[in-house]
Amino acid sequence: MGSMTVKHILLVEDEEHLAKGIRFNLEEEGYRVTVAGDGAAAVQCFEAERDAVDLIVLDLMLPRMSGYAICERIRSDGSNVPILILSARTLSEDRTRGFDVGANQYLTKPFELDELLSRVKNLLRTHGSQAPPTAITERPDDVESFGRAIINFRTHEVSVDGESVKLTQLELKVMRYFLENEERVIDRAELLENVWGMPGQVTTRAVDQFIARLRKIFEIDPSSPSHFLTVRDAGYRFVR
Structure with missing residues (x-):
């Protein structure tokens, strides 16, 4: 049965x-x-x-x-x-x-x-x-690098310029989504639905606040980012 x-x-x-x-x-x-x-x-x-x-x-x-x-x-x-x-x-x-x-x-x-x-x-x-x-199977793309950063999604180890950095589970999910969709413009509604699991029409600053924190962690100059780019009136685009 x-x-x-x-x-x-x-x-x-x-x-x-x-x-x-x-x-x-x-x-x-x-x-x-x-x-x-x-x-x-x-x-x-x-x-x-x-x-x-x-x-x-x-x-x-x-x-x-x-x-x-x-x-x-x-x-x-x-x-x-x-x-x-x-x-x-x-x-x-x-x-x-x-x-x-x-x-x-x-x-x-x-x-x-x-x-x-x-x-x-x-x-x-x-x-x-x-x-x-033990059920997790390591994949070649479990380790990603861009700029000064290396992220191991299997072990959750993150380093910037060789220094260990702590990311939350949700920050790791956001990073995974950007890396899997690099160079593509992603709007806030898509991130809310596919990363947060929230309805895309919800009014919240959570996405923008997350991007600001990721810029502080990974960008040399957060005020002039080279990886987490804002596309006006459209969303964000991630480039390595």
Whole structure:
């Protein structure tokens, strides 16, 4: 008998009534849901079922450990599990920090249930199951170089002028996308859809902020870039 594997979602939310509502609706969609009410419990749950968690829905303002710290902990352990942040924090710097520490998407409270369910479905579809590290097959293009930089996408090691540089999981995804589409003009909507897994019509400065940070890391003169070029009214173009 063939059967579909039920996707397992770790929901990290300290507001009990909200957690119950989200859990109910996710389970109605056919997902298995584990709820953690504080940061330390979330880390414990994830580490206990690391390979069985397909998605994390994560509040930022939590007792015992913040959502930012949880993201950092999970990414530093090498996990690529998709993370969707839910937060009442609406400032652009909060969203940027969330992406910096490794979140895949950021949804502000209050939110529409249909949008939450859509984002969950999208993340699960685009990221698929989380394969263990041993299942990764090295490809010739896992190591890329341009300008002063060398990026090993298999080991996540990055160097500029021989000096080690730390990139977040999302920054590595952005770099991979640019390198796979070099010389082509890529608009913000395409990046949001194919890298962030967000609807392209969403209004956000996340893409521009990411490009600014990549320029600071890789360009000799970020104010006059030679790799990450802005194409006016069109998007960005990456050249080696």
